[in-house]
Amino acid sequence: xxxxxxxxxxxxxxxxxxxxxxxxxxxxxxxxxxxxxxxxxxxxxxxxxxxxxxxxxxxxxxxxxxxxxxxxxxxxxxxxxxxxxxxxxxxxxxxxxxxxxxxxxxxxxxxxxxxxxxxxxxxxxxxxxxxxxxxxxxxxxxxxxxxxxxxxxxxxxxxxxxxxxxxxxxxxxxxxxxxxxxxxxxxxxxxxxxxxxxxxxxxxxxxxxxxxxxxxxxxxxxxxxxxxxxxxxxxxxxxxxxxxxxxxxxxxxxxxxxxxxxxxxxxxxxxxxxxxxxxxxxxxxxxxxxxxxxxxxxxxxxxxxxxxxxxxxxxxxxxxxxxxxxxxxxxxxxxxxxxxxxxxxxxxxxxxxxxxxxxxxxxxxxxxxxxxxxxxxxxxxxxxxxxxxxxxxxxxxxxxxxxxxxxxxxxxxxxxxxxxxxxxxxxxxxxxxxxxxxxxxxxxxxxxxxxxxxxxxxxxxxxxxxxxxxxxxxxxxxxxxxxxxxxxxxxxxxxxxxxxxxxxxxxxxxxxxxxxxxxxxxxxxxxxxxxxxxxxxxxxxxxxxxxxxxxxxxxxxxxxxxxxxxxxxxxxxxxxxxxxxxxxxxxxxxxxxxxxxxxxxxxxxxxxxxxxxxxxxxxxxxxxxxxxxxxxxxxxxxxxxxxxxxxxxxxxxxxxxxxxxxxxxxxxxxxxxxxxxxxxxxxxxxxxxxxxxxxxxxxxxxxxxxxxxxxxxxxxxxxxxxxxxxxxxxxxxxxxxxxxxxxxxxxxxxxxxxxxxxxxxxxxxxxxxxxxxxxxxxxxxxxxxxxxxxxxxxxxxxxxxxxxxxxxxxx
Numbered sequence: 042x043x044x045x046x047x048x049x050x051x052x053x054x055x056x057x058x059x060x061x062x063x064x065x066x067x068x069x070x071x072x073x074x075x076x077x078x079x080x081x082x083x084x085x086x087x088x089x090x091x092x093x094x095x096x097x098x099x100x101x102x103x104x105x106x107x108x109x110x111x112x113x114x115x116x117x118x119x120x121x122x123x124x125x126x127x128x129x130x131x132x133x134x135x136x137x138x139x140x141x142x143x144x145x146x147x148x149x150x151x152x153x154x155x156x157x158x159x160x161x162x163x164x165x166x167x168x169x170x171x172x173x174x175x176x177x178x179x180x181x182x183x184x185x186x187x188x189x190x191x192x193x194x195x196x197x198x199x200x201x202x203x204x205x206x207x208x209x210x211x212x213x214x215x216x217x218x219x220x221x222x223x224x225x226x227x228x229x230x231x232x233x234x235x236x237x238x239x240x241x242x243x244x245x246x247x248x249x250x251x252x253x254x255x256x257x258x259x260x261x262x263x264x265x266x267x268x269x270x271x272x273x274x275x276x277x278x279x280x281x282x283x284x285x286x287x288x289x290x291x292x293x294x295x296x297x298x299x300x301x302x303x304x305x306x307x308x309x310x311x312x313x314x315x316x317x318x319x320x321x322x323x324x325x326x327x328x329x330x331x332x333x334x335x336x337x338x339x340x341x342x343x344x345x346x347x348x349x350x351x352x353x354x355x356x357x358x359x360x361x362x363x364x365x366x367x368x369x370x371x372x373x374x375x376x377x378x379x380x381x382x383x384x385x386x387x388x389x390x391x392x393x394x395x396x397x398x399x400x401x402x403x404x405x406x407x408x409x410x411x412x413x414x415x416x417x418x419x420x421x422x423x424x425x426x427x428x429x430x431x432x433x434x435x436x437x438x439x440x441x442x443x444x445x446x447x448x449x450x451x452x453x454x455x456x457x458x459x460x461x462x463x464x465x466x467x468x469x470x471x472x473x474x475x476x477x478x479x480x481x482x483x484x485x486x487x488x489x490x491x492x493x494x495x496x497x498x499x500x501x502x503x504x505x506x507x508x509x510x511x512x513x514x515x516x517x518x519x520x521x522x523x524x525x526x527x528x529x530x531x532x533x534x535x536x537x538x539x540x541x542x543x544x545x546x547x548x549x550x551x552x553x554x555x556x557x558x559x560x561x562x563x564x565x566x567x568x569x570x571x572x573x574x575x576x577x578x579x580x581x582x583x584x585x586x587x588x589x590x591x592x593x594x595x596x597x598x599x600x601x602x603x604x605x606x607x608x609x610x611x612x613x614x615x616x617x618x619x620x621x622x623x624x625x626x627x628x629x630x631x632x633x634x635x636x637x638x639x640x641x642x643x644x645x646x647x648x649x650x651x652x653x654x655x656x657x658x659x660x661x662x663x664x665x666x667x668x669x670x671x672x673x674x675x676x677x678x679x680x681x682x683x684x685x686x687x688x689x690x691x692x693x694x695x696x697x698x699x700x701x702x703x704x705x706x707x708x709x710x711x712x713x714x715x716x717x718x719x720x721x722x723x724x725x726x727x728x729x730x731x732x733x734x735x736x737x738x739x740x741x742x743x744x745x746x747x748x749x750x751x752x753x754x755x756x757x758x759x760x761x762x763x764x765x766x767x768x769x770x771x772x773x774x775x776x777x778x779x780x781x782x783x784x785x786x787x788x789x790x791x792x793x794x795x796x797x798x799x800x801x802x803x804x805x806x807x808x809x810x811x812x813x814x815x816x817x818x819x820x821x822x823x824x825x826x827x828x829x830x831x832x833x834x835x836x837x838x839x840x841x842x843x844x845x846x847x848x849x850x851x852x
Contacts, residue, residue, distance in 0.1 A: 042209045042210075042211045042219065043206050043209075043298075043299035044206065044207040044209055044221060044224050044299070045206055045207075045221065045295065045298045045299055046059050046205040046206065046207065047202075047204045047205075047298070048221045049062075049221055049225055049228070051246065052221060052245055052246055052247070053225045053228060053229055053243065053244075053246065054246075055228075059076055059205040062207075062228070063076060065228060065231050066207065066209065066224065066227070068231070068531065069228075069230075069527065071209050071211065071218055071224060072209065073208065073209055074209070074210045075207075075208040076205055076206065076207055077205070077206050077208065078203070078204075078206075079202075079204040079205070079206050079297070079298040080202070080203050080204075081290070081294050081297070082173075082199070082201050083148060083174065084142055084143060084144050085201050086135075086194070086195040086199065086201055088137060088140060088141030088142070088153070089135050089136065089137050089138070089141060089173065089194070089195035089196070090113055090114065090136055090138060090191075090192050090193060090194055090195060091133055091135065091136070091189045091191055091192065091193040091194075091198070092112065092113050092121075092134050092135070092165075092167065092191060093111065093112040093131075093132075093191045094109050094111055094128065094129065094130050094131060094133075094134060095109075095110040095112055096110045096130050097129055097130045100122065100158075101161070102159040102161070103158075105126075106123070106124050106159065107122070107123050107128055108120060108121075108161055109123055109128060109167070111136060111165070112191045113136060113165075113191055114190065114191035114192020114193070115192065120161070120162055120163065120164055121163050121164060121166065122158040122159075122162075122163040123166075123167045123182065125181045125182040126180075127181035127182060127184070128181075128182055132185075133184070133185040133187055133191075134167045134168075134182055134183065134184060134185060135167070135173060135183055135185065135195045136166065136167055136168070137153045137165055137166045137168055138153065138165050139153055139154065139155055139164060139165060140152065140153065140154075141153045141165075143168070143172055143173070153165060153166050168182065168183060169181060169182050169183055170183045175199060185198065200290075202294045202298075204298045206299060209224070213421060214513040215513070216418070216422045216423070216510070216513070217510050217511050217512075219319045219417070219418050219421065219423075220316055220317060220319030220320075221316060221317055222245075222247070222319060223319055226491075226492065229243050229245055229490065230487065230490035230491050231527055233490045234486065234487055234490065234527050235529070248318075248434050250433035252437060253433040254447065255448070255449065255450055256446035257281075257446060257447075257448050258448065258449060258450065259281065259448045260389060260448040260449055261333070261450075262277060262279055262330060262333055262334065262335055262391045262452070263333065263452075264277055264334075264337065264452050265334065265335070265337070266338075266454050267336065267337060267338035267339070268339070268361070269456055269457065270398060271339075271373075271397065271398045271401045272337045272361060272373065272396070272397055272398070273396050273397075273398065273457065273459060274396040274428050274454065274459075275337055275393070275396075275453075276393070276395065276429050276432050276452060276453045277391055277392060277393050277394070277432075277451070277452045278436055278447060278450075278451045278452070279327055279389060279392070279447075279448045279449040280392060280436060280439055280440070280446065280447055280448065281327075281445055281446060282389075282444060283388060283389070283390060283439060283443040283444055283445035284306075284388075284443050284445075285305050285306065285307055285383060285384065285385050285386075285387050286305065286306055286385075286443070287303070287306065288303050288305070288306045289306075289442055292306070292309050292310070292313060292442060293309070295313060296312060296313065299316060305383065305385070306439070306442040306443045307383045307387070307439060307443060308324065308383060309442075310435055310439050310443075311323065311324055311392075311435060312414070313438065314431055314434055314438070315414055315415065316414075318427060318430075318431050319418060319424065319427075320394060320418075320424070320427055320428065321374065321414070321415035321418055321419060322392060322393060322394050322432070322435050323363075323377055323415075324383050324390045324392050324393070325363075325370060325371070325377075325381045325382075325383070325392075326381055326389070326390060327390055327391045328387070329365075329370075329380060330370070331365045331367045332366035332367075334365065335363060335364070335365060335370075335391070336363075336364040336365070337362075337363055337364075337373065338361070338362065338364060339360060339362065340356055340358075340360070340364065340368070341356075341358065342356065343355060343356070344356040344369065346368075346369045346372070347378060347379045348372070348376045348377065348378055348379065348409075349376060349377045349378065349379055349382055350376075354409050356369065356372075357405070357408050360372060360409075361373040361374070361398075361401050361402075363393070372409065372411075373395070373401075373402070373405070374405070374419040375402060375405050375406050375409070375413060375415065376409075376411050376416075389448075390439075392435060392436060394428050394429070394432035394435070395428060396423060396425040396428050396459070397419050399419060399420050399422050400597075402419040403419075403597065407597060407598065407600075421512075422510075423510070424508075424509065424510030425455075425458075425509055425510075426459075426508070426510065427510075428455075429453055432451060433451070459509045460509070461494075461506045461507060461508055461509050462506065462507040462511075462515045463505070463506050463507075464504075464505050464506075464507060464516065464517055464519075465502055465504050465505075466484075466503045466504075466505060466517055466520055466521070467501065467517065468481065468500075468501065468502050468503070470521065471484065471524065475521070475524075475525055475528075475533060477533050477534060479524070481498070481503075483528070484503070484524060485498065485503065487524050487527045487528060488503075488505060488523075488524070493505050493508070493511075493520070493523075494508075550746060550749075551742075554746065554749055555634055555742075557687075558651065558683055558687070559632070559634070561683065561686050562630075562653070562679075562683075565630070565679060567631060568630065568632075569631075569634075570613075570617050570631045570633045571633065571635070572614065572616065572617065572633060572635065573603065573607075573613065574607055574635070574636065575595065575598075575599075575604070576602075576603065576605060577603070577605070578592060578601075578604060578605045580612045581608075583612070583701075583724075583725055584611075584699075584725070585700050586609075586699065586700070586701065587608050587609060588608075591608060591640050591641075592605045592606065592639075592640060593638045593639065593640050593645060606637075606638035607637055607638065608637050608639060609637055609650075609739070610633055610635050610652035611652065611701065611737060611739065613633070614631055614633060614652050614737070615725070615726065615729045615731065615735070617631060617654075618631070618654060618656060618731055619729040619730060622731055622733070627656070627657040627658075628656075628657035628659075628661070629657055631654040631655075632651065632652065633651070633652045634650075635650060636648065636650070637650055648741070648743055649742040649743055650739055650742055651738075651739070651742050652737070652739050653679065653680070653683075653718070653737070653739075653740075654735060654736070654737055655675075655679065655736045656671065656731075656733055656734060656735040656736065657670065657671065657733060658670050658671070659675055671734075673719065673720055673736065676718065676736035676738070679738075680708075680716060680718050683716075684708065684716075689708075689748070689749075691710070693708070693709045693710075694707065694709070694779060697719060699719075700722065701725055702717075702718075702720060702721060702722065703719070703720050703721070704720055705718060705719025705720070706718060706719060710744075710748045711748065713741075713744040713747060713748055714741055715740060715741060715744055716738055716739065716740045716741070717738070718736070718737065718738030718739070719736070720734055720737075721734075721735045721737050761824075761825060761826050761827075762826060763819060763820065763821035764819075764821065764827050765818065765819050766817075766818050766820070766832065766836055767799075767818070768816050768843075768851060769814075769851070770813065770814045770816065770843065770850065770851065770852065771812075771813055771849065771851075771852055772812060772849045772850075773810065773811060773812075773847070773848065774803075774810055774811065774812050778798045778816075781796070781814065781816060781847065782796045784839075784847065785816070785818060785839050785842075785843075788835060788838045788842060789820075789835055789838070791822075792820050792821070792822055792827070792831075793818060793819070793820055794819045794821055796816055796818055796819070797816065797819070798815070798816055799816070799817055800813075800815035801813070801814060801815075802815075813852065818836075818839065820832065820835065
């Protein structure tokens with residue numbers, strides 16, 4: 042939000058600098074993120090002074106140039122070569138001195154330097170109005186009035202407006218500060234609290250509306266409000282005989298300073314009052330209101346409406362509209378329509394000032410993708426008490442800049458007044474929360490400075506009424522925050538002793554186990570990501586497992602792409618991968634702990650998940666190695682590592698039948714599904730424009746916590762030697778290594794410590810439908826050294842079991 046320093050000083054007399062003002066505003070919670078300079082004319086004519094042409098002679102080496110002697114008020118005339126046809130001795134002219142920066146039509150700067158033109162030295166430039174940016178006439182130099190003395194800064198002749206503009210990072214709760222009046226209110230409160238001088242000059246100077254009067258009652262526009270919940274207050278008045286034209290300079294400068302482009306005097310006044318008082322207004326061409334009647338109501342869903350930007354929009358049945366007999370004229374509080382807009386041919390207007398329900402305006406603005414200065418304020422809540430006052434202020438300004446006369450009484454439909462908030466403030470609670478006792482008089486002074494009414498005061502506390510425009514101050518704690526804000530965080534004293542409270546409760550098992558796994562993944566080169574829980578319903582088309590009837594819809598979504606809660610962590614992770622791949626970072630390993638959300642029959646459920654992603658190369662290219670892309674088996678190693686760290690010694694596997702995985706496995710502990718992982722199908726990754734293979738795993742973290750045992754088990758190193766034997770097996774293609782592993786382990790669980798697969802072969806050297814597995818069997822005994830006879834006996838049993846269970850042939 043932009044706040045003009047000059048504009049602010051219309052509400053409160055300030056004898057402090059803009060930097061000091063910004064510090065006060067920041068301390069008040071209105072953080073000033075920067076101060077920019079505004080000039081109604083770029084460059085502000087700095088370095089341009091009045092010059093008196095003492096002599097003018099023809100250039101000896103150029104027919105179209107003149108050599109002049111010019112008095113710049115410095116005591117010593119300077120020589121300037123000038124090519125303007127109208128330059129003459131005796132003139133008062135604007136002169137850009139050496140070092141001055143002027144700006145062309147595109148805003149590009151060029152600097153005036155000492156030069157030599159056709160052999161004659163020139164110490165400046167006599168300027169035309171085009172070169173100064175003051176007009177469009179470039180046929181000759183600008184000749185000034187004789188009264189100006191040489192050396193007078195040109196800026197004083199042309200009333201160049203300069204200003205300093207605060208960029209305030211306004212938080213959503215501070216709807217009261219969405220105007221220059223609102224900021225001035227806060228500033229006054231702080232100055233009153235910290236000033237030891239006479240406080241009379243700290244009073245707010247509000248615009249007077251005492252001159253408002255109805256000249257003639259010749260144009261009455263009736264108003265009918267169908268739903269006062271959506272429009273609690275609606276005011277309007279007609280003004281006839283206006284002349285629509287460009288606004289005066291002062292009004293244009295006010296708007297330009299805060300970044301608003303002037304349009305015409307009527308629209309500019311509505312924008313001015315919006316930023317002046319915080320009350321949005323809208324001007325309709327009264328001649329275009331069919332039937333002479335305004336209806337504030339909703340219309341049928343599907344109704345077409347063309348807004349001021351020329352876009353045809355399809356209305357929702359809950360959109361509050363300003364209508365005439367022929368249909369909609371304006372989306373209430375959001376955006377006007379093209380048919381009823383003020384134009385250069387407008388002579389009568391109907392001026393609207395209203396208080397619309399914030400939720401109604403917000404939903405309409407989001408539905409149509411509109412974010413206007415008006416909706417910004419209505420969504421957060423404007424002051425319902427100033428609706429009529431702002432209307433009168435705007436009407437008087439319109440008469441000032443566009444002429445005309447008030448031709449109707451003010452219509453003010455306000456059947457149920459928006460109530461102010463009553464709060465009882467306990468002094469002990471203030472002391473307890475602030476950590477310091479503030480005097481009762483100081484508290485009362487702060488409350489009064491914030492326009493909070495004090496009704497009664499006792500030793501225990503104080504009864505107050507908070508104005509309706511402070512929609513965020515409804516509880517005792519809110520009022521205490523206001524007191525602290527104005528009193529000053531920096532004014533709270535701290536003891537030299539530092540106290541700390543250590544909670545006795547231990548961290549939850551979930552937190553502990555989550556940290557264990559996260560630390561392991563980070564140590565293996567993974568990066569943790571955090572994605573939005575809101576996502577697009579379009580992702581339900583990518584998998585049959587994601588059901589649209591199970592999705593949790595957002596009632597007031599920011600956009601279609603953020604309109605439902607996620608049912609899986611997969612798609613958010615793929616968005617992160619796509620973002621990085623598009624920026625030439627293709628070797629990625631991510632993990633995310635998060636929740637998924639599901640709508641069941643009569644309730645909603647959420648589940649915690651851990652997602653793990655890996656894509657690209659597992660090793661980088663080097664002089665002594667080549668890049669190696671990650672495969673399913675490397676990825677499986679990461680998953681097995683997590684299970685091992687969690688203490689899952691006994692897991693069962695099942696193949697995953699999913700339209701997401703091209704090949705995948707599910708791990709179970711007992712009956713609990715722990716994780717599904719595999720390589721994603723190309724139709725899933727293609728949706729995100731990811732052309733490389735992506736490995737993905739999703740842990741059911743709720744099930745993990747049911748069966749986890751993350752304790753580290755330690756065993757003594759065996760002092761007896763181990764034995765290793767290898768087998769080459771010819772088996773059917775359908776036989777898995779897991780079957781081989783289980784058969785071998787069952788032969789002697791105490792002696793056989795591990796079975797590994799170190800080679801797989803399928804090709805023309807073995808019969809079709811067969812494959813060759815080379816396995817290594819690791820054996821050891823913790824009580825004695827194994828003998829050859831013991832090992833041979835075990836190996837014979839292994840061979841027998843493999844031949845009889847999977848029809849294996851020893852090669």
